[in-house]
Amino acid sequence: MLGSLPTQSRALSARNVSHRYGDVVALSDVSVSVAAGAVLALVGESGSGKTTLLRCFNRMIEPTSGEVRVGAADIAAQQLESLRRSIGYVPQDGGLLPHWRVLRNVALVPTLLQRADADAAARAALELVGLPAEKFGTRFPHELSGGQRQRVSLARALAAKPSVLLMDEPFGAVDAITRADLQSAFEAVRRELHITTLLVTHDLAESARLADEVAVMRNGRIEQIGPTHALQDTPATEYVAELFLRASAASDALRVSR
Amino acid sequence: MTRRMQFVTLTLALSILNSLVPSELTAQKNEPIIVASKPFGESYILAEMFAQLLESRGIVVARKPGLGATDVAFAALRTNAIDVYPEYSGTGLQVILRDTLSAAAMSDPAAVFAHVMRASTERFGVRWLPSLGFENTYAIAVTQATATRLKLRTLSDLAREQRTLTGGMTADFIAGVDGLPALKAVYGLTLRDVRPLSPALKYQALASGDVDVIDGYSTDGLLSKYNLVVLTDDRHVFPPYDAAAVVSPRVASGRPDAIAVLALLSGRIDENRMRALNQRIEVDQTDVRVVAADALAALGLLTNGASRSQAPTVKSQPFLEYLWGQRATVAAQMLRHLLLVAAALIAAIAVAVPLGLLLERSRGAAEPIIRILGVIQTIPSLALLAFMIPLLGIGVVPALVAMWLYALYPIARNTFSGVRDADHAAIEAAEALGATPMQRLLMVRLPLAAPVIMSGIRTAAVLTVGAATLAAFIGAGGLGEPIVSGLALADTRMILSGALPAAVLALAVDAVLGKIERLFTPAFRARKKS
Numbered sequence: 001m002l003g004s005l006p007t008q009s010r011a012l013s014a015r016n017v018s019h020r021y022g023d024v025v026a027l028s029d030v031s032v033s034v035a036a037g038a039v040l041a042l043v044g045e046s047g048s049g050k051t052t053l054l055r056c057f058n059r060m061i062e063p064t065s066g067e068v069r070v071g072a073a074d075i076a077a078q079q080l081e082s083l084r085r086s087i088g089y090v091p092q093d094g095g096l097l098p099h100w101r102v103l104r105n106v107a108l109v110p111t112l113l114q115r116a117d118a119d120a121a122a123r124a125a126l127e128l129v130g131l132p133a134e135k136f137g138t139r140f141p142h143e144l145s146g147g148q149r150q151r152v153s154l155a156r157a158l159a160a161k162p163s164v165l166l167m168d169e170p171f172g173a174v175d176a177i178t179r180a181d182l183q184s185a186f187e188a189v190r191r192e193l194h195i196t197t198l199l200v201t202h203d204l205a206e207s208a209r210l211a212d213e214v215a216v217m218r219n220g221r222i223e224q225i226g227p228t229h230a231l232q233d234t235p236a237t238e239y240v241a242e243l244f245l246r247a248s249a250a251s252d253a254l255r256v257s258r
Numbered sequence: 259m260t261r262r263m264q265f266v267t268l269t270l271a272l273s274i275l276n277s278l279v280p281s282e283l284t285a286q287k288n289e290p291i292i293v294a295s296k297p298f299g300e301s302y303i304l305a306e307m308f309a310q311l312l313e314s315r316g317i318v319v320a321r322k323p324g325l326g327a328t329d330v331a332f333a334a335l336r337t338n339a340i341d342v343y344p345e346y347s348g349t350g351l352q353v354i355l356r357d358t359l360s361a362a363a364m365s366d367p368a369a370v371f372a373h374v375m376r377a378s379t380e381r382f383g384v385r386w387l388p389s390l391g392f393e394n395t396y397a398i399a400v401t402q403a404t405a406t407r408l409k410l411r412t413l414s415d416l417a418r419e420q421r422t423l424t425g426g427m428t429a430d431f432i433a434g435v436d437g438l439p440a441l442k443a444v445y446g447l448t449l450r451d452v453r454p455l456s457p458a459l460k461y462q463a464l465a466s467g468d469v470d471v472i473d474g475y476s477t478d479g480l481l482s483k484y485n486l487v488v489l490t491d492d493r494h495v496f497p498p499y500d501a502a503a504v505v506s507p508r509v510a511s512g513r514p515d516a517i518a519v520l521a522l523l524s525g526r527i528d529e530n531r532m533r534a535l536n537q538r539i540e541v542d543q544t545d546v547r548v549v550a551a552d553a554l555a556a557l558g559l560l561t562n563g564a565s566r567s568q569a570p571t572v573k574s575q576p577f578l579e580y581l582w583g584q585r586a587t588v589a590a591q592m593l594r595h596l597l598l599v600a601a602a603l604i605a606a607i608a609v610a611v612p613l614g615l616l617l618e619r620s621r622g623a624a625e626p627i628i629r630i631l632g633v634i635q636t637i638p639s640l641a642l643l644a645f646m647i648p649l650l651g652i653g654v655v656p657a658l659v660a661m662w663l664y665a666l667y668p669i670a671r672n673t674f675s676g677v678r679d680a681d682h683a684a685i686e687a688a689e690a691l692g693a694t695p696m697q698r699l700l701m702v703r704l705p706l707a708a709p710v711i712m713s714g715i716r717t718a719a720v721l722t723v724g725a726a727t728l729a730a731f732i733g734a735g736g737l738g739e740p741i742v743s744g745l746a747l748a749d750t751r752m753i754l755s756g757a758l759p760a761a762v763l764a765l766a767v768d769a770v771l772g773k774i775e776r777l778f779t780p781a782f783r784a785r786k787k788s
Contacts, residue, residue: 058690060686060689060690080692081692081693081694082692083692084691084692085691085692089691091683091686091687093683094687095683095684095687095690096684096687097681097687097688097701097702098684098706099705108688108691108693109691109692112692112697153687156691157691166690
């Protein structure tokens with residue numbers, strides 16, 4: 001249903017990216033890349049720089065130095081709005097426009113792009129996340145559950161068939177059961193679209209389940225990148241080892257993945 | 259074409275243009291003489307007499323009765339926004355010129371008048387015509403019975419008997435430097451007790467024996483109604499208050515015809531006559547036009563009695579009947595009121611909403627600017643109006659500007675805070691998904707702030723309906739007109755015929771805007787409440 005784009009334009013990369021807020025170093029010489037169609041999770045404590053890094057990819061933050069590419073192109077040279085319209089974005093709280101009904105919310109980006117088929121695109125995207133437009137399209141966001149709102153937010157991110165998807169703790173503010181549902185919904189979307197995804201999360205079970213690779217961030221640097229099992233088996237630093245040790249004590253998922 | 263030829267052509271064209279435009283003086287001849295008054299009965303009567311007298315001699319006039327107070331009226335006169343109004347030499351000395359004269363000069367009315375006349379012309383170019391022939395100064399009055407019993411004739415006599423007497427006086431007189439404190443300083447007057455009373459009440463209190471001494475004005479009609487004795491100011495504490503017509507610089511220099519007509523009244527009205535005229539207004543509630551026409555006829559200045567056809571209002575007429583009789587006038591005033599409010603409000607929205615948005619963009623400037631707008635709100639309306647006159651004259655324009663200034667604050671403040679407090683997550687998501695700043699404003703920020711902005715507009719509208727009643731003080735019309743006139747002429751029904759519709763209008767505007775506010779409240783909020 002949602003078509004796919006040439007592989008080359010769907011990879012993500014950041015090279016030697018640094019960012020400061022005044023004297024505070026938020027990102028320090030970070031390099032990372034995500035292959036087309038892959039999911040990379042950014043994990044770490046609050047203040048580790050994971051959200052800052054994510055926001056460099058849609059230029060919600062302009063890095064102090066370094067180069068960020070979406071596909072082959074350096075995004076610093078691109079027209080800001082057209083770049084953002086080509087990138088899906090799901091914030092933690094959903095960020096739905098409270099005065100718009102669900103269908104209109106989902107049609108936001110196709111509408112901004114002045115596409116004639118905005119309505120159809122929105123319906124298709126709603127279908128994809130498991131919320132039929134007939135039933136949910138005319139509701140207001142406050143008439144939905146927290147989990148439904150996040151699905152709508154995901155549908156909105158996907159409606160204009162973006163090349164990449166940025167998700168900032170998308171399932172962080174819901175209960176455990178709902179979170180599991182949402183994760184399943186995301187996996188279904190992924191099977192369908194193979195969309196290149198950058199996922200910020202503080203939940204190592206989530207990153208283990210959803211991501212191909214995990215980047216552990218600390219103090220604005222990447223400590224280690226790799227698949228979850230590799231990080232668990234051969235942690236590069238004490239910090240990575242301890243992070244997974246603590247997490248696995250609390251989560252069955254990590255024990256299973258081991 | 260050479261440069262020289264161009265110059266010659268230009269000069270020629272200019273001189274032709276010049277000949278087509280009439281000179282300033284001839285233009286003035288056709289302009290009406292604007293006759294104004296201050297907001298009390300005697301001023302209304304005198305102004306109406308000026309107006310009818312001018313009209314009877316073929317001079318076109320326009321009436322602007324009930325202008326604010328001395329500040330407003332004199333500012334209007336000085337700037338040629340009005341042409342003539344009645345004023346008093348003591349007021350000219352103390353309020354307008356703010357001069358002090360020697361005690362000897364103060365006790366000589368002619369000296370005071372001469373000083374005020376000369377100084378006003380020197381400083382402002384306005385001209386005082388010779389006195390109308392009466393004084394309207396403070397009058398300390400007692401009943402005939404009290405005067406006889408205690409042998410009271412002068413204020414010195416009163417000071418002798420002060421320990422046994424109770425005063426009933428206006429708050430102004432009790433506190434004002436030229437009032438009771440001056441009497442204490444000069445006569446050593448300390449009454450047993452002084453009660454603050456409103457002007458209308460003190461005469462009744464005196465008649466019923468609740469108080470023994472009151473303050474009033476020497477031409478108050480009620481003095482003769484109650485047959486009171488006014489005690490002579492034998493030590494000349496009060497400055498002389500000789501009444502006279504004061505004319506604008508424009509008329510003083512360019513309209514000798516009008517001056518000559520107005521001067522016909524000089525020296526013609528004595529204190530008893532003025533008191534009788536005031537009584538017809540205050541006590542008999544006769545129409546001011548009738549009173550003025552009768553007075554001019556009695557002076558032999560008006561023969562046809564043009565205004566007599568206007569029947570005096572019947573005092574016993576019930577209020578609702580009176581209101582029904584006035585319905586055309588009230589409807590017209592209400593419409594004008596509404597138009598004033600609408601114009602001021604639309605202009606305020608046009609400025610305050612963009613201003614609020616701008617301030618939200620530059621938060622540093624927001625606080626001081628919003629605070630300045632807030633301070634404007636605290637300026638008393640009359641002071642603001644008086645301040646406008648030198649800049650904008652009198653009438654609709656300064657009234658609109660003042661109302662506009664009052665309406666800015668609630669709208670700008672609510673726009674600012676409404677947009678500032680709008681759902682940040684939604685705005686940020688719209689930004690991250692590629693909405694331009696303008697799209698974010700129109701699609702997200704403004705719609706989310708709309709209910710807050712609308713409630714600011716609603717507040718401003720109700721405020722403006724109230725403020726518009728004061729517009730009558732600078733001649734802008736509206737429902738304030740009967741309020742101002744009614745206050746001046748002590749006509750309660752007239753006051754109510756403006757005040758009640760104004761209150762109804764305020765409620766109606768509030769209700770209508772409340773409905774609109776609910777329309778602006780997005781469904782997601784309305785439903786959340788239910």
